[in-house]
Amino acid sequence: MSSVRILTRGVDLAAARAATLNLPRASIGSTVLRRELSSAAIVRPTVRRSLKANALVTDVASRAANQAVRYASSSSEPLSKTQLYDLHLEHGAKMVPFAGFDMPLQYADLSHVESHMWTREKASLFDVSHMVQHQLSGPGAIDLLKKVTPSSVDKLAPNSSTLSCLLEEGTGGIVDDCVITRRGEDSFYFVTNAGRRAEDLAFLSAEIDAYRSKHGADSIKWEILADRALVALQGPLAASVLQPLINTANTPSSETDLSTLYFGNCRELYLTLPDGSATAHPLLISRTGYTGEDGFEISIPTSGAPSLPRQVTELLLTDSSKSRLAGLAARDSLRLEAGMCLYGHDITTAQTPPAAALGWIVGRDRRDPVSATFNGASVILSQLASPKTIPQRRVGLTVEKGPPAREGALVLDISDPANPVEVGVITSGLPSPSLGGANIAMGYVNQGLHKKGTELAVKVRNKVRKATVVGMPWITSKFHRPPQ
Amino acid sequence: MSSVARAIRPFASRVISQKPLASACQVSPAFRFPRGTRSFSQSPLSQVKKYTESHEWIELAEGGKTAKIGITDYAAHSLGDVVYVELPEVDLEIVAGEPVGAVESVKSASDVLSPVSGKVIKGNSVLEDKAKTINESPEGEGWIAEIEVADAAELDALLDEAAYKETIDA
Numbered sequence: 001m002s003s004v005r006i007l008t009r010g011v012d013l014a015a016a017r018a019a020t021l022n023l024p025r026a027s028i029g030s031t032v033l034r035r036e037l038s039s040a041a042i043v044r045p046t047v048r049r050s051l052k053a054n055a056l057v058t059d060v061a062s063r064a065a066n067q068a069v070r071y072a073s074s075s076s077e078p079l080s081k082t083q084l085y086d087l088h089l090e091h092g093a094k095m096v097p098f099a100g101f102d103m104p105l106q107y108a109d110l111s112h113v114e115s116h117m118w119t120r121e122k123a124s125l126f127d128v129s130h131m132v133q134h135q136l137s138g139p140g141a142i143d144l145l146k147k148v149t150p151s152s153v154d155k156l157a158p159n160s161s162t163l164s165c166l167l168e169e170g171t172g173g174i175v176d177d178c179v180i181t182r183r184g185e186d187s188f189y190f191v192t193n194a195g196r197r198a199e200d201l202a203f204l205s206a207e208i209d210a211y212r213s214k215h216g217a218d219s220i221k222w223e224i225l226a227d228r229a230l231v232a233l234q235g236p237l238a239a240s241v242l243q244p245l246i247n248t249a250n251t252p253s254s255e256t257d258l259s260t261l262y263f264g265n266c267r268e269l270y271l272t273l274p275d276g277s278a279t280a281h282p283l284l285i286s287r288t289g290y291t292g293e294d295g296f297e298i299s300i301p302t303s304g305a306p307s308l309p310r311q312v313t314e315l316l317l318t319d320s321s322k323s324r325l326a327g328l329a330a331r332d333s334l335r336l337e338a339g340m341c342l343y344g345h346d347i348t349t350a351q352t353p354p355a356a357a358l359g360w361i362v363g364r365d366r367r368d369p370v371s372a373t374f375n376g377a378s379v380i381l382s383q384l385a386s387p388k389t390i391p392q393r394r395v396g397l398t399v400e401k402g403p404p405a406r407e408g409a410l411v412l413d414i415s416d417p418a419n420p421v422e423v424g425v426i427t428s429g430l431p432s433p434s435l436g437g438a439n440i441a442m443g444y445v446n447q448g449l450h451k452k453g454t455e456l457a458v459k460v461r462n463k464v465r466k467a468t469v470v471g472m473p474w475i476t477s478k479f480h481r482p483p484q
Numbered sequence: 485m486s487s488v489a490r491a492i493r494p495f496a497s498r499v500i501s502q503k504p505l506a507s508a509c510q511v512s513p514a515f516r517f518p519r520g521t522r523s524f525s526q527s528p529l530s531q532v533k534k535y536t537e538s539h540e541w542i543e544l545a546e547g548g549k550t551a552k553i554g555i556t557d558y559a560a561h562s563l564g565d566v567v568y569v570e571l572p573e574v575d576l577e578i579v580a581g582e583p584v585g586a587v588e589s590v591k592s593a594s595d596v597l598s599p600v601s602g603k604v605i606k607g608n609s610v611l612e613d614k615a616k617t618i619n620e621s622p623e624g625e626g627w628i629a630e631i632e633v634a635d636a637a638e639l640d641a642l643l644d645e646a647a648y649k650e651t652i653d654a
Contacts, residue, residue: 050594050595050596050597051538051555051559051563051594051596051597052536053589068554106564110593111564111565112564112565112589112590113564113565113590118588318559329564329591331588332591333590333591343548402568403568403570403588403593403595404567404568404588405585406593430590430591431567431588431590437567457592461570461586
């Protein structure tokens with residue numbers, strides 16, 4: 001008992017330290033709901049959670065209203081709805097507040113685990129219309145993107161995309177992660193997180209205003225594509241679901257053939273509606289996703305055609321033996337297995353891309369300290385040059401059989417079992433459905449303990465559980481890439 | 485690749501093929517009890533089952549000295565696939581409102597709070613290997629702890645079935 005007490009004290013100290021560092025922390029019982037609701041800026045109190053908090057959706061809703069950062073400045077503010085809200089209800093969705101939206105957690109036909117496995121074996125359709133779609137163009141577009149991100153956006157081929165991060169001036173901290181697609185010579189489409197909407201818009205407004213004040217009001221045109229829906233079709237059957245729906249009239253087959261649309265590329269294509277006509281607008285179809293599976297993200301315009309998102313969704317769900325709706329619960333477990341970060345949990349403004357194991361997003365031609373002008377370049381480039389200066393690094397961990405280590409669980413070095421030392425914190429973790437329930441987690445550990453194979457431990461409900469640093473992802477990514 | 489696929493398939497089929505066990509204690513989440521007592525109560529004098537607002541149930545055994553504790557059908561249904569249950573240690577002294585175990589689904593972890601004070605006799609070892617029993621029979625075979633009740637009168641303050649149903653319908 002006495003050793004337990006010592007450990008308990010250790011937790012409290014660590015909690016206080018984490019709070020001052022503004023690290024993401026949650027109670028032991030953090031849930032996908034709670035995790036996705038909160039932003040990095042909120043330091044969650046370390047409270048134990050009972051079933052009541054988990055089981056009652058109304059309770060979750062009221063907590064969410066208090067926590068949501070964007071629209072919900074007061075608990076009375078209503079949640080936004082995506083264009084597919086009614087369709088979710090018709091499919092028996094369990095709706096939860098997420099980033100200011102009322103979003104589906106899962107649907108009546110499949111449990112969380114079943115929906116997860118369905119995505120890995122067949123195809124799932126996710127409504128991600130809550131995410132923020134931007135259009136940026138003008139002679140200053142490239143310069144602006146080269147200031148706010150470390151990506152070589154000027155080297156992107158037309159209709160190709162890259163994962164990137166918006167970076168804070170000075171610190172190089174991650175304001176948000178995003179996917180940037182080059183649509184033309186000086187025209188870009190990019191998608192940012194719903195949970196960071198307010199912060200991203202404030203950040204981008206300030207950067208764009210500053211650029212315009214130097215280069216003229218017409219140097220940059222920036223538009224939020226607020227009327228667009230966005231759905232993600234993910235899984236090994238995604239292409240076979242989408243291909244027959246592509247409208248081939250008046251379009252060369254080289255364009256309509258999805259087998260030549262590779263990971264990270266996009267095309268504008270029409271679908272064929274059940275009556276044989278083409279969709280009112282072409283859809284921007286990007287071969288990408290956030291599950292580790294092959295798949296597409298489909299941006300759907302709605303001007304003059306408000307029912308287009310529903311029409312497209314119903315088309316994609318025509319054969320329920322192949323494709324089904326999936327919600328936030330499956331999305332979270334799928335992305336974690338794929339080693340992908342969830343903003344506000346695995347990455348925050350407290351981390352730079354190198355600390356977050358995202359150093360690869362820094363373009364090769366952007367690593368010269370003399371010419372690199374992106375926000376935080378001096379910090380980030382010195383970390384890339386001397387990785388040992390990074391205090392804590394994001395790693396994957398597998399945890400021994402037993403309870404999973406979830407967000408907020410402490411990572412311990414138990415090389416001296418009598419004197420466990422706190423060396424990090426878990427930022428995401430769950431029993432992996434694809435790995436038969438094996439416990440996987442990502443988190444930050446001190447420099448030097450980040451190497452694969454390092455034996456560490458995590459603390460779950462005051463019990464110490466063995467954990468090992470492992471490479472990510474846990475599942476093999478199945479992106480559709482061009483033949484070598 | 486193939487090893488991953490092999491690991492996936494048996495798990496998925498197991499999950500999908502599992503049907504809820506037919507049990508006297510099984511209550512479908514949609515079912516509304518038309519009455520305040522349970523049909524299987526054989527000896528109304530000694531068998532008492534009460535509920536908490538935090539979705540635990542406690543049922544006194546004959547004699548009123550010991551009781552089983554678990555989570556309600558509603559809670560089990562809301563949690564979804566239970567993947568791990570933390571059982572209490574034997575002889576653990578517990579205070580009403582303090583954790584007597586924990587239930588984890590893929591997406592969340594929840595403490596199970598003891599409705600009354602007492603001492604743990606045993607945890608339900610069935611759950612060590614088959615956590616999903618909680619989903620199949622949360623108020624029957626999926627009980628979590630058996631305790632020696634310190635004072636059976638503590639149950640009087642808990643919710644009866646009708647009152648509990650009201651809290652979840654509200």
